[in-house]
Amino acid sequence: MTDRLDYLRDLEKVIPELEEKALRARKWILKMTTEAGSGHPGGSLSVVDVLVALYFRVMRHNPLNPRWENRDRLVLSKGHAAPALYAVLAMSGYFPEEELLTLRKLGSRLQGHPSMLSTPGVDMSTGSLGQGLSVGIGMALAGKLDRRDYRVYVVLGDGECQEGQVWEAAMFAGHHRIENLCAVVDKNKLQLDGATDRIVSIDPIGSKFEAFGWNTIQINGHDFRQILIAFREAEKVKDKPTVIISNTIKGKGVSFMEGVVKYHGKPLTREELKMALEELGGDIQ
Amino acid sequence: MKWKYSNMRDAFGKTLVELGRRFPQIVVLNADLSSSTRTHYFEKEFPERFWNVGVAEQNMMGIAAGLATTGKIVFASTFAMFATGRAYDQIRQSIAYPRLNVKIVASHAGITVGGDGASHQMHEDIALMRVLPHMTVIVPADFFETRSVISKIVEMGGPAYVRMARTDTPEIYNENYEFKIGVGDLLKEGDDVTIIAMGLMLSKAIEAAETLGREGVSCRVINMSTVKPIDEKAIEKAARETGAIVTAEEHNVLMGMGSAVVEVVAEKYPVPVRRIGIPDVFGESGESEELMEAYGLTTENIVQQVKAILANR
Numbered sequence: 001m002t003d004r005l006d007y008l009r010d011l012e013k014v015i016p017e018l019e020e021k022a023l024r025a026r027k028w029i030l031k032m033t034t035e036a037g038s039g040h041p042g043g044s045l046s047v048v049d050v051l052v053a054l055y056f057r058v059m060r061h062n063p064l065n066p067r068w069e070n071r072d073r074l075v076l077s078k079g080h081a082a083p084a085l086y087a088v089l090a091m092s093g094y095f096p097e098e099e100l101l102t103l104r105k106l107g108s109r110l111q112g113h114p115s116m117l118s119t120p121g122v123d124m125s126t127g128s129l130g131q132g133l134s135v136g137i138g139m140a141l142a143g144k145l146d147r148r149d150y151r152v153y154v155v156l157g158d159g160e161c162q163e164g165q166v167w168e169a170a171m172f173a174g175h176h177r178i179e180n181l182c183a184v185v186d187k188n189k190l191q192l193d194g195a196t197d198r199i200v201s202i203d204p205i206g207s208k209f210e211a212f213g214w215n216t217i218q219i220n221g222h223d224f225r226q227i228l229i230a231f232r233e234a235e236k237v238k239d240k241p242t243v244i245i246s247n248t249i250k251g252k253g254v255s256f257m258e259g260v261v262k263y264h265g266k267p268l269t270r271e272e273l274k275m276a277l278e279e280l281g282g283d284i285q
Numbered sequence: 286m287k288w289k290y291s292n293m294r295d296a297f298g299k300t301l302v303e304l305g306r307r308f309p310q311i312v313v314l315n316a317d318l319s320s321s322t323r324t325h326y327f328e329k330e331f332p333e334r335f336w337n338v339g340v341a342e343q344n345m346m347g348i349a350a351g352l353a354t355t356g357k358i359v360f361a362s363t364f365a366m367f368a369t370g371r372a373y374d375q376i377r378q379s380i381a382y383p384r385l386n387v388k389i390v391a392s393h394a395g396i397t398v399g400g401d402g403a404s405h406q407m408h409e410d411i412a413l414m415r416v417l418p419h420m421t422v423i424v425p426a427d428f429f430e431t432r433s434v435i436s437k438i439v440e441m442g443g444p445a446y447v448r449m450a451r452t453d454t455p456e457i458y459n460e461n462y463e464f465k466i467g468v469g470d471l472l473k474e475g476d477d478v479t480i481i482a483m484g485l486m487l488s489k490a491i492e493a494a495e496t497l498g499r500e501g502v503s504c505r506v507i508n509m510s511t512v513k514p515i516d517e518k519a520i521e522k523a524a525r526e527t528g529a530i531v532t533a534e535e536h537n538v539l540m541g542m543g544s545a546v547v548e549v550v551a552e553k554y555p556v557p558v559r560r561i562g563i564p565d566v567f568g569e570s571g572e573s574e575e576l577m578e579a580y581g582l583t584t585e586n587i588v589q590q591v592k593a594i595l596a597n598r
Contacts, residue, residue, distance in 0.1 A: 069355070116354075116383050124354060125383040128374055134344045135379055138351020138359075145312070145333065146355070165375070168344035176336075 007057045008232055014057065015224045021091060022052045026253045027284050028087035028100050030276050033267035036104035039112065042263035043157060044084035046188035046221070046248040051088045053227040054153060063093035066120045072150050073139045075124045077132020078157035078186060079113040080265070085122070086110050094121035097284075130163025132156065133183060137173050140181040151235065154183045159191030161202045167212070173241045174213025182234045183214075183243040186221065188250035190261050209243045221246030254279055286492050288455030294392050296431035297449060298323025301360060304439050305331050311439070312352055314338060314361045316345045321451075322362040322392045342367045346375035346387075353385035358439055361387055365394035365407035365448055369414055380444050381417040388438050389414075390447040395535040396563055396580060397452045397485060397573035406568035412540035414446040415513045421445040421466065422513040424534075424542070426487040427457045430510060433464035441466060448484065450535075452573045455488035457508075469516035475505035478591050479523035479530045483509050483542045486533035486561070486582060493587035502591065515545045517553065524554040529594045531559045533587055535577070538562030557598060559590045 007014075025048050033039035051074075055061070059072040076085050083103065090097045095109065102108035109118045113127030124135050136154035143150050160166065173181055185205060189196055196202060206216040215237045219226040227246070234242035250264070251257030254276040257268075268276055277283050305311050305327055312334045319325040319337055328335040338345040342363055349361040361368070368391040369376065380387045391410065398406045414422045423438070423445060425431040431449065438445045457472075464470075469481070473494055482490035487508050494504035505527055507519055523530060530550060532543035543560035550558055563580050577583060 073354075075351075124351070125378065128378040131343075131347050131375055131379050134347020134375075135351035135354070137344075138348040139354060140351075141336065141348065142312075142352050142355035142357055165343040165347065168338075168341035169347065172338055172341065172344055172348070 004060060005057070007228055011225060011228070018052055018056060018224045021056055022049050023280060024284060025052055025084065025087040025091060027277060027280055028090070028097070029083045030254070030268055030273055031284070032083055032086070032100045032103040034270060034273045035101045037267065038104060039083055039267050040080040040265050041083065041267055042190070042250040042257065043078060043186065043188060044081045045252045045254070045257065046250045047078070047081050047155060047186040048084040048087070049222050049224065050155065050184055050186065050227055050246055051084050053224055053231070055088045055092050057228060058231045059153070060150070063121065066094060070148055070150050073123045073136070073152045075132040075136045075152070075154045076114055076126055077154050078129065078160050079126030082112065082114050085114060086119070089119070089121040092121070095119070129157070129160040130165040133166055133169035133173070136181055136183070137169055137178060140178045143180055150180070152181050154181070156183060156185050158185055158187040158189065158196050158202055158205070161185060161205060162200050170209060170212040170214065177213070177239050178241045179238050181241040182231070183241065185243060185245050186248055187245055188248045190250045190259070190264060192264050194261055206245050213240055215240050215242040216245065217242060218245045219247065221248035222252055286495070288488060290453040291428040291456055292453050293425060293428055293431040293449040294323045296428040297390055297435055298326040300432045300435040301327045302330050304436065305334065308358060308439060310356060311358045311360065314345050314349050314359065316340060316342045316363040316367065318363050321364070322390070324360070324362050342372040343375045346372040347379050349387045350379035350383070350385050353387050357386070359387045360390055362390045362392070364405065365391035365410045366405055369410040369446070370407065373413055377417055381419045384419045384443050386442055386444070388445050388447065390435070390449065392449045393451045394448045395450060395485065396568045396576045396582070397450050397535065399451070399573045399576065400570050402570040403567040408537040408563045408568065410446070410448060411512055411536050411542060415545065419443055420513065421511070423466070423511050424448045424483040425464070425510055426484055426508055427454050429456065429458035429460060429462050430464055433462055434510070437464055437466055450485055454485055457487055457491070464510065467511045467514045467516060469519040470508040470510065471505070471519070472508055473504065473506040475503040476527055477503045478595060479505040479507060479527045480533065480587060480591065481507045481509045481520070481523070481530060481542070481546055482533040483512065485535045489582070489584040489587055490533055492584040493591065496584065496588050497591055502595065504591065509542055509546070512542045512545055515549065517549050520546055520549040521553040524550050524556045529557050529598055531561065531587060531590045531594060533561040533582070535582055536562055537565060539565055557594050559594050561586055561590055
């Protein structure tokens with residue numbers, strides 16, 4: 001077993017570094033989806049800060065040994081945000097960053113939705129919504145059974161919480177007090193057809209999880225200080241699983257994408273991409 | 286024929302306990318049916334390696350997948366209806382696609398569930414499971430074959446679906462029988478026609494072959510317990526050497542074992558085939574044997590179909 005990093009140390013130095021990583025990941029998300037001609041940039045931009053915090057600060061993992069038994073696991077239950085995961089995995093060193101531009105192309109290791117048999121660093125295949133929390137429970141139970149101290153992170157979408165299986169899993173995890181499991185709900189408030197509040201509201205989402213026996217933390221999912229503090233608090237809770245309700249903005253980082261529902265499943269045109277990259281301070285160097 | 290009867294579910298439950306002693310990485314999941322599927326034997330001996338997820342089959346398949354990612358050999362057990370019907374997408378997305386080592390062992394398959402009626406009578410499970418890439422599909426015929434099947438799938442990586450009945454079934458084999466994945470078991474040689482059966486229809490196929498033998502018809506009998514990967518060689522050989530095939534299964538006549546046989550025959554060596562199975566209808570309540578008769582799953586029907594196929598040859 002390896003000691004965990006005290007990731008709340010040196011925050012003044014760490015946060016600008018994470019912001020730098022997130023900016024680079026955002027550019028990759030936009031570039032790879034435009035290059036692919038399809039994909040889900042909106043929900044990738046909303047969740048990417050949480051993924052950057054996890055892979056560059058919180059999680060214990062080793063890009064040179066992707067199947068390391070003691071690694072922390074991440075299940076991207078909202079699998080359509082694969083571009084965000086791929087960007088962060090490539091930047092971590094699991095595969096070359098240039099490969100990101102092969103997203104969704106025939107023969108690529110980067111499938112439209114995460115595939116653990118294809119991509120180094122992907123811990124679970126996802127894409128059909130609602131299934132990741134159950135999978136995370138299985139990983140967490142195995143960790144407890146084998147007396148390993150790894151933690152399991154499951155990232156869900158807010159629209160995804162309309163799936164019934166999420167609540168079967170939430171009930172089980174609360175009942176069994178699975179404390180090595182931490183869920184994040186990327187609450188960007190929009191789903192494919194429009195505002196989640198207008199289609200079928202999931203609120204009050206925190207109280208729902210609490211009623212199922214979970215510890216609940218609400219944060220601004222674009223504020224690294226809040227993100228890191230939340231993950232540390234989740235680690236300290238010893239008798240129940242934690243869910244972090246991460247309040248985010250769909251399309252975060254690009255002014256004309258923020259809060260615009262059409263960018264859920266539609267990439268930028270080449271002209272829009274140029275504008276977006278300019279706004280983000282220029283293309284990737 | 287006088288058969289001795291025993292129950293496949295007991296074979297499963299007891300074999301699982303024996304395997305649990307040899308393989309510490311075996312873990313077992315159930316969805317509020319552990320006494321019905323007999324996984325409660327495992328729970329009793331290895332409580333820390335057993336989870337009852339409650340009435341939540343979709344969650345069970347997801348948890349099974351997660352456990353399997355860490356190197357566990359996972360058994361997930363419930364009724365065939367809820368395993369393959371309720372949780373189909375979970376099996377597809379979370380187990381078959383990532384080729385995880387999850388053994389789905391389902392009981393109460395087919396019409397012989399009896400009194401519970403159509404909601405619980407699963408006639409589509411073979412169809413659903415055999416179209417999934419990476420999936421192995423096995424239908425044991427009796428107590429002893431079930432024992433051997435369960436032992437063999439533990440040594441095999443990747444997902445498998447095993448289908449068991451609720452009712453007691455005739456003992457066809459004994460403790461010396463060894464099941465081989467993907468190999469149809471030749472129970473009786475014959476030259477005029479081949480009867481290919483699985484599960485509860487196997488004893489009836491044997492009876493039919495005896496009846497027909499007394500009338501001078503020489504029947505080959507094959508137990509096609511692995512529906513996927515199906516034993517193409519045995520099927521082609523049967524087509525070539527006997528020239529006619531009758532299949533018998535307690536499953537929808539569409540897209541089950543008989544259909545798998547027809548696919549092979551049509552491409553490799555076309556000969557006449559007749560399929561016996563549950564017609565494309567939902568079931569109903571009744572006693573197991575009554576239902577088998579009502580839907581044509583009988584020794585007599587096999588005899589009839591063999592005669593008809595030979596008459597038209």
